[in-house]
Amino acid sequence: MGTQDLxxxxxxxxxxxxxxxxxxxxxxxxxxxxxxxxTWTECLLRIANxxxxxxxxxxxxxxxxxxxxxxxxxxxxxEQASLSEExxxxxxxxxxxxxxxxxxxxxxxxxxxxxxxxxxxxxxxxKTARHHQNRIxxxxxxxxxxxxDIWIENEDEDAFNQLVKQRNNEMLHKSIKELxxxxxxxxxxxxxxxxxxxxxxxxxxxxxxxxKSRVRLALxxxxxxxxx
Amino acid sequence: MANKQLVKxxxxxRFLTDYAAGSLPESQALCVAAHLHHCADCRAHIRxxxxxxxxxxxxxxxxxxxxxxxxxxxxxxAGAINEPxxxxxxxxxxxxxxxxxxxxxxxxxxxxxxxxxSGNLENLKWRTLGKSFRYSTINTGDEFRESSLLExxxxxxxxxxxxxxDEITVILKGSFSDQExxxxxxxxxxxxxxxxxxxxxxxxxxxxxxxxxxxPIKMNNVFYRMLMPFLNRPTSx
Ligand SMILES: [Zn+2]
Numbered sequence: 001m002g003t004q005d006l007x008x009x010x011x012x013x014x015x016x017x018x019x020x021x022x023x024x025x026x027x028x029x030x031x032x033x034x035x036x037x038x039t040w041t042e043c044l045l046r047i048a049n050x051x052x053x054x055x056x057x058x059x060x061x062x063x064x065x066x067x068x069x070x071x072x073x074x075x076x077x078x079e080q081a082s083l084s085e086e087x088x089x090x091x092x093x094x095x096x097x098x099x100x101x102x103x104x105x106x107x108x109x110x111x112x113x114x115x116x117x118x119x120x121x122x123x124x125x126x127k128t129a130r131h132h133q134n135r136i137x138x139x140x141x142x143x144x145x146x147x148x149d150i151w152i153e154n155e156d157e158d159a160f161n162q163l164v165k166q167r168n169n170e171m172l173h174k175s176i177k178e179l180x181x182x183x184x185x186x187x188x189x190x191x192x193x194x195x196x197x198x199x200x201x202x203x204x205x206x207x208x209x210x211x212k213s214r215v216r217l218a219l220x221x222x223x224x225x226x227x228x
Numbered sequence: 229m230a231n232k233q234l235v236k237x238x239x240x241x242r243f244l245t246d247y248a249a250g251s252l253p254e255s256q257a258l259c260v261a262a263h264l265h266h267c268a269d270c271r272a273h274i275r276x277x278x279x280x281x282x283x284x285x286x287x288x289x290x291x292x293x294x295x296x297x298x299x300x301x302x303x304x305x306a307g308a309i310n311e312p313x314x315x316x317x318x319x320x321x322x323x324x325x326x327x328x329x330x331x332x333x334x335x336x337x338x339x340x341x342x343x344x345x346s347g348n349l350e351n352l353k354w355r356t357l358g359k360s361f362r363y364s365t366i367n368t369g370d371e372f373r374e375s376s377l378l379e380x381x382x383x384x385x386x387x388x389x390x391x392x393x394d395e396i397t398v399i400l401k402g403s404f405s406d407q408e409x410x411x412x413x414x415x416x417x418x419x420x421x422x423x424x425x426x427x428x429x430x431x432x433x434x435x436x437x438x439x440x441x442x443x444p445i446k447m448n449n450v451f452y453r454m455l456m457p458f459l460n461r462p463t464s465x
Contacts, residue, residue: 056305060298065290066384070289085297092301114282120313126254126369144369149340150254150261152249154275155449156268169279191281196251197242212242218243224276226241 010185037169040109047099056096059113063095064088067117078124083124091120105157108169119147121194175222183218190215235267235414239343243416244270248277255370255440258340259416262398262438265338266414337399340378349436352377358382360429366438375440380429382403393442395419402435404428 043059046052071077071084078084094116102112126147181189189195189203197215201208216226236416239260246252247260253463264271267380313371335347338439345351345368352364360381368375380386382402397417404411411417 053302053305057298060301064293064297066285066288068293069288069291070285071320073288084291085294088293088297089301089304093304098306108282110286111278111282114285115278117285118281122250122254129369144367145258145343147344149249150257152261152264152339154271154278155274156271159418169283172279172283173284176280176287177283187280188284190245190251190280191249191284194249194251196253197245199251212240215245219245219277219280222279222280225273227238 006215037108037110040113041104044095044099044102044109044112045104047096048102053132056092058094059095063113064092067091070117070192073188074121074125074194075126077121083128085123085199087117087124090124101153103157105206106154108165115153119151122151125194172222179218179221183214183221186211186214187218188192235251235263235269235412235416236409237411237415237417238267238270239263239416244273245277248274249281253368253370253457255366255373256396258338258366258368258375259396259398259438259440261337261340262400263414263416265336285370289423294370335436338438341400349377349379352423354379355396358384368440373440373442375438378435378437378439380427380437382429382434383431385426393421395439395441396438397439400436400438402433403430404432404435404437 040059040062043055046055048060052219068084071087076083077087091113095113098116102109107115126144134156176184176187186200189200190197195203197208197211200206201211204211219226243252243256243260247257248276252260264274295406354362356362361378363376363378364379366375377400378386378397380402395418397419399411399413399415399417401413404427405414406427408425410430
């Protein structure tokens with residue numbers, strides 16, 4: 001890996017790859033995405049404002065199978081069936097408890113839920129690790145930090161207006177489906193399997209630099225700015 | 229979260245992506261969070277990267293959840309109905325706690341750090357090395373890395389040292405310079421194994437940093453050993 005790369009000397013923009021959009025037979029229906037997204041927002045607001053259990057069950061029906069899938073992809077959690085259901089439970093309970101802090105101006109419902117699932121998984125893994133190791137605690141040890149103190153919820157309001165945001169999400173939705181297999185594969189490892197670049201490099205027996213460039217290439221295709 | 233100074237050094241895409249995905253080791257994530265505290269650009273970038281994760285999350289094939297799961301969740305949720313609503317966002321803003329001491333009041337520290345210090349750096353256990361340098365070890369639970377807060381007195385320097393592993397440093401207060409550049413609050417500085425440098429704090433202000441260093445073997449006093457490479461024997465301190 002280049003030291004230069006790590007040191008982020010300069011911030012040259014890689015120009016996003018435009019054009020050459022492959023037409024895949026897989027189709028997508030953006031209007032469904034849009035409708036669903038506002039449904040989940042309403043559900044969260046109903047939970048927040050009215051402790052609405054029916055709305056919560058509706059969310060459960062949609063999201064618990066996704067959270068479970070997300071749990072299973074993480075090898076340490078996925079090995080134990082009880083742990084993956086624990087992640088579903090813990091995440092869903094947190095969704096209920098935290099619904100009051102959901103702000104549709106700051107995040108979409110699905111992003112907000114994904115973030116909670118991600119943080120809960122970090123927390124769960126930490127607890128399991130702590131359970132297995134006989135950790136020597138030092139100084140002001142206790143339990144380290146709250147996950148939410150490190151993976152902080154974005155407090156900035158989204159600068160884009162709703163229409164632009166919607167269009168961006170649709171574009172992202174569409175372009176993920178158009179990623180070459182190799183890039184989709186690596187992005188799934190990053191986001192779903194909970195593997196860091198370093199771990200992926202070890203697993204695939206690739207230089208770290210190769211993993212980095214594949215991820216960057218994929219992100220560029222998704223029009224996510226890769227400045228550094 | 230605002231910072232008037234321009235942040236010059238940012239985490240690269242690898243750090244930001246791993247952070248957004250949640251796989252970055254906590255000790256390094258702590259450094260990224262410290263940077264984000266000062267950098268709106270990278271916060272916006274994290275937002276995009278989190279959206280990518282969301283999209284992949286939503287596109288997963290559904291996995292079957294056992295029939296009892298909903299009941300168990302509903303039982304816990306029903307039990308929680310009468311509890312007062314949680315407001316985690318406001319509860320976390322504890323940097324204004326009444327016992328905050330003048331010394332650190334003026335500095336906006338990242339949330340995890342400000343919770344740790346409870347508004348006063350002197351609440352931490354410090355180890356002093358030489359006249360102008362002290363450090364306090366942070367327990368992140370990471371076996372492979374050591375995180376510390378470092379404080380260099382104004383004009384003071386860290387003895388010339390050699391890196392045995394990769395090191396991330398983020399400036400929380402003040403500034404320092406080395407042979408290459410001057411670094412300010414929020415800068416995310418990565419030094420690789422084998423590099424040598426001699427950071428010097430600026431003359432007008434003490435410099436506070438957080439640093440996370442690769443440490444292949446868990447030792448009590450990694451930082452000390454880093455500074456004294458020739459004493460680097462694995463005896464327990
Ligand atoms: Zn930045």
